[in-house]
Amino acid sequence: MAVAERNQRPQTNKAMQPAQRGYLPWVILTIGISLSIVAFVQTKDWEQSVTHTDFEILSASHSAAVYNELSRHLDASAALLGLFDVSSQIDRRQFTQFTTMLMANHSDVQALMWAPRVAANQRADLAQRAAEDGFMNFHIHDVGGNAMADTTSAPTDLSPIYYVYPEKSNDELLGFDLMSDPAYRGLLETARDSGQLTVSPPVQLNLKSGDRMGNGILLVQAAYLPDADLETVAGRRAGLRGYVLQLFRIGDLIEEALRESAVLGLDISVVYGKDADDASRNYFHSSASRPNHIVDPTSQTPANGLQLHIPLDALGKSWGLMFTPAPRFWSNHQMWTAWMVLAAGLLLTICLTTTAILLGRRTAQAR
Numbered sequence: 001m002a003v004a005e006r007n008q009r010p011q012t013n014k015a016m017q018p019a020q021r022g023y024l025p026w027v028i029l030t031i032g033i034s035l036s037i038v039a040f041v042q043t044k045d046w047e048q049s050v051t052h053t054d055f056e057i058l059s060a061s062h063s064a065a066v067y068n069e070l071s072r073h074l075d076a077s078a079a080l081l082g083l084f085d086v087s088s089q090i091d092r093r094q095f096t097q098f099t100t101m102l103m104a105n106h107s108d109v110q111a112l113m114w115a116p117r118v119a120a121n122q123r124a125d126l127a128q129r130a131a132e133d134g135f136m137n138f139h140i141h142d143v144g145g146n147a148m149a150d151t152t153s154a155p156t157d158l159s160p161i162y163y164v165y166p167e168k169s170n171d172e173l174l175g176f177d178l179m180s181d182p183a184y185r186g187l188l189e190t191a192r193d194s195g196q197l198t199v200s201p202p203v204q205l206n207l208k209s210g211d212r213m214g215n216g217i218l219l220v221q222a223a224y225l226p227d228a229d230l231e232t233v234a235g236r237r238a239g240l241r242g243y244v245l246q247l248f249r250i251g252d253l254i255e256e257a258l259r260e261s262a263v264l265g266l267d268i269s270v271v272y273g274k275d276a277d278d279a280s281r282n283y284f285h286s287s288a289s290r291p292n293h294i295v296d297p298t299s300q301t302p303a304n305g306l307q308l309h310i311p312l313d314a315l316g317k318s319w320g321l322m323f324t325p326a327p328r329f330w331s332n333h334q335m336w337t338a339w340m341v342l343a344a345g346l347l348l349t350i351c352l353t354t355t356a357i358l359l360g361r362r363t364a365q366a367r
Helices: 002-086 092-103 120-132 169-175 182-194 233-237 250-257 327-331 337-366
Strands: 111-117 163-165 216-224 242-250 268-274 281-284 306-309 318-324
Touching: 002 092, 002 111, 002 216, 002 242, 002 250, 002 268, 002 306, 002 318, 092 111, 092 163, 182 216, 182 233, 182 242, 182 268, 216 281, 233 242, 242 250, 250 268, 250 281, 268 337
Parallel strands: none
Antiparallel strands: 111 163, 111 242, 216 242, 268 281, 268 318, 306 318
């Protein structure tokens, strides 16, 4: 009995071998496809990681260039404030000479201004000094150009723009009382009470339009009397001398900052808003890699989820830069490697499967 069983086992094994060889191509095909998909997914993740890293590096580089240019503007305001800190009397000629030097390196500045603190009973004296400087038609007016009521019982002090450079392109700003407009009054009061640089929301370059959404930024710094108590809000209010103001064009600042990095393949939007998701676009810089630099910013949607918001901390929490990739960026990051790995894996799998099938047939024929 045992001898008969031993004689039957080889026959049984021989009968099973063809069946096992029939399953082999399917095993190779299953394993090959699975490994190809795993390799594809891992390679694609690696490619996306590299692309995202390069995108973040380029965005940080552009952001640093904008920040460096912005720092020059902040330095200009600080220098002008220093002029009024070191002298109790700055006449129009001194102001013009100093701001001429500052403007030599700032073609994107719309205006540098001085707005003194003026009590209601000092308005006539201010107009007389302006007339002595050659501004015979100088008068203090509100945002609509209307002359302020001539009264000595005004509840608040005035802050009319008294010096402005350049004068020819900004003569309509002379005499504009910033305190007469609620939006600007809040900005000046914040600068006065904090003693820090205060940055406006987007403004029109003439400061007068009722539509505040413009393409300008107004920087405000308060100047104080030499003996002012700067440790308390009450002391800063009592010791206020006036305001140094700088109005510049957002678009020109961006173009100046990115002049040396124009073809790196990123589109940039200057946005304003407390929440990056709800921020409004104020200016759009299309990548110089685009033909003719022409693009409709409203038609641009983040490709592959690539979008990065970087706050402009120097301007407060509301201003920021939004970066999106342009065609030049994608031409340098085409991400074909994962598909090549998948194609190579599937091709190898087909070859091995075909070989297994042919070998199985030849073996069957030989038997």
